[in-house]
Amino acid sequence: xxxxxxxxxxxxxxxxxxxxxxxxxxxxxxxxxxxxxxxxxxxxxxxxxxxxxxxxxxxxxxxxxxxxxxxxxxxxxxxxxxxxxxxxxxxxxxxxxxxxxxxxxxxxxxxxxxxxxxxxxxxxxxxxxxxxxxxxxxxxxxxxxxxxxxxxxxxxxxxxxxxxxx
Numbered sequence: 001x002x003x004x005x006x007x008x009x010x011x012x013x014x015x016x017x018x019x020x021x022x023x024x025x026x027x028x029x030x031x032x033x034x035x036x037x038x039x040x041x042x043x044x045x046x047x048x049x050x051x052x053x054x055x056x057x058x059x060x061x062x063x064x065x066x067x068x069x070x071x072x073x074x075x076x077x078x079x080x081x082x083x084x085x086x087x088x089x090x091x092x093x094x095x096x097x098x099x100x101x102x103x104x105x106x107x108x109x110x111x112x113x114x115x116x117x118x119x120x121x122x123x124x125x126x127x128x129x130x131x132x133x134x135x136x137x138x139x140x141x142x143x144x145x146x147x148x149x150x151x152x153x154x155x156x157x158x159x160x161x162x163x164x165x166x
Contacts, residue, residue, distance in 0.1 A: 025098045028130040032096065032103055035135060040091045043083050045076045053136040063144050086111030086120070103128045109142070113151075122147045 031051050038047040049072070058069040058078070069078045083089050089111040096105040106125045113120065124142030128135055 024130075024133070025100070025103075027133050028101070028103050028128075029096055029098050031130065031133060031135060032105065032128060033093070036091045036093055036107075039079055040083075040089065043079075045079060048072060048076055048079075051134060053131060053134045056135060057137045059137075059139045061141050061144050085114055087114055088112050101130045103130065116151075118151055120147060120150050122150075 034047055035051050038044040039051075052072050052075060054072050056070075056072055056075055058075060060067050060069070066078075069075050089109065091107050091109050093105050093107045096103060098104070104125065104127045106123070108121060108123045110119070110121045112118070122142050123146070124140065126138055126140045128139075129137040
């Protein structure tokens, strides 16, 4: 009888911890969605105060300036600069998976460059680490070559038009 009670106790304990993990995964997914929808897509940076850790670190692709963004205030400045360059910047998340304190998403960003009018569409992925319900660290990769090609193709078209006038 004691063995059966012990087994039931262990099963209940494991079920309880699974529920806690499921709740934290759901919380982390909701936090990531809030950051995408409210900060990136709408420019509401106030949401970041509750959703992002003060010592947050974002790792961008090595060819991107800056390759790393450290701290909540720097992240807000980074989003502000991206949205200034692409005022209609939009992240569309295609899928998101999560386990424990980690999450991953694949997405596509679109936007129109404020200076040139060039419309971009770039796929990417991000891996996120959460701590205490807040985004603590993020590794982001996107098709930097595709972005460069899109920006250069429009520039070459414009230069081609100039060359034809000679």
